[in-house]
Amino acid sequence: MTRALILAGTGDFIARVNVLPGTQVVSLTRETIESERFDLIRSLDPQSLPDIIFVGAALPIETALTIGRKIDETYPLIDMVLIDEVPVDIVVEAMRSGFRDVLPADMVDDRLREVLRRAELHRLKAEPQVAVTGAKPIAQIQPPEESRTITVISPKGGVGKTSIATNMAIGLAEDHPSEVVLVDLDLQFGDVASTLDLTPAHTIEEALSPAAAADNLIVKTMLTVHSAGFHVLCGAESPAANDEVTGAQIIRLIHQLSTQFRFVIIDTAGGLPEPTLAALEVTDDVVLVSTMDVACVRGVRKAVEMLAQIGLLPASRVLTLNLASNQSGMKVKDVEAATGLPVDIVIARSNDVQLAANHGVPLMLNKKKGGAFVKSIRSLINHLENTGAANKRTHKRLDVA
């Protein structure tokens, strides 16, 4: 349940927040807020604080900023969003006054949901009690220093995320046997199991159960062992199996795995769905996969901008160009110019990748045939091993300008 307090919001905005499932709304009118006897801070019950406060455009900007500063001083963990369209200097002023974001009242529903979800996650991380009974509170779980969580994402589907994640797991397991776990976080259509020709006895659905959340050993029994010396948390059979899964459950699961494995590699669905955003909360290195086409490259740029805005862009990012070919009409430098990021790894298109996946034996296991592809995956692993250590989790929320 996300608790939202809306100050001086329009009826339309209040209604939009109200209809979102799992949201509890309290709203105060401009008249109430501006009345002499009203003290906002004293009106907040410390036992049941809102997760997020929206400050509406109906208030004069100075009043809104003063409210922001007061709330930030007393309750710095409450997310605050200014609902207004203001010039950049006011946006900067709002951020300094403690607002996390400045957004227009007509932002799309997905954005609104995202803002609310983040606010709830903040609370879950800060509060001692969480929804999953018997489980250790998230805030008390510290991932071991030496563990690395690497998440493979892309704005698009079919660009090679699963191919990269599975082959990377195999390569890492060569150097670190039994210290790697690969998680299929494409909760609806994950195909890690079939790509690796595994028949799992258990899936992520069970690893997300309250019993598993309370016990690391139970989570371990949900893993499938691959003959190449790594573990896999396979996706559920049914696309609907994980419909109710929350970001907090996913964060907890990743924490649990990172206490048991040196490398947690996460394969994701295309785009930035909820489970991926939750994973990014606890990710050390993000592997951004793009192909050499304008739509995907633009998507990468937008994804990076959005993640930076919401504080979920890990400091260690590896831009990987997959399915690269000199016939695409784009050059590496075009991709760099369009994304604003250096291209770290280039993986050429090779028919053997698909052939290998169709046989359930990824190319990393077939060094003879692997050729250039295996070399590129090795470079990716080396890159992560060389650069990632300097960017351990504490630095992950490095915003890009």
Ligand SMILES: Nc1ncnc2c1ncn2[C@@H]1O[C@H](COP(=O)(O)OP(=O)(O)OP(=O)(O)O)[C@@H](O)[C@H]1O
């Ligand atoms: N470098 C490559 N050369 C040739 N084929 C490739 C390459 N990388 C991936 N493929 C093939 O492209 C297809 C899509 O790859 P993959 O399933 O890894 O993408 P994905 O991003 O995980 O897709 P989805 O979003 O559907 O999960 C597969 O058939 C795969 O074998």
Ligand SMILES: [Mg+2]
């Ligand atoms: Mg995939």
